[in-house]
């Protein structure tokens with residue numbers, strides 16, 4: 001059931017269920033630059049140089065530790081790819097992934113992203 005909540009301040013919860021396709025579409029509309037690929041919520045971020053990539057990655061790590069919800073990160077020169085899925089939901093996309101994706105997108109280190 002789609003719910004209205006402030007994703008910027010929401011916290012992850014235990015035992016979050018996999019989102020329905022309808023709920024995925026609802027939340028993706030609020031996540032420009034993100035897509036569901038396979039069973040993961042994937043965001044691509046572009047930067048001017050590798051130092052900016054690493055600063056972003058470290059900021060993502062803080063979000064992950066705050067929520068105890070950890071993405072797969074792929075880092076390369078001028079690009080970071082962030083993949084969230086929920087292991088405890090059988091590696092499906094849950095609201096926890098959406099919450100973390102929104103908060104990653106709003107990091108100051110993500111500002112100026114060029115995808």
Ligand SMILES: C[C@H](O)[C@H](O)[C@H]1CNC2=NC(N)=NC(=O)C2=N1
Pocket residue numbers: 068069070071084085086087088089
């Ligand atoms: C015990 C601890 O809460 C779990 O291992 C956490 C850690 N980080 C996690 N990260 C992700 N992405 N999914 C999880 O289900 C998850 N579970």
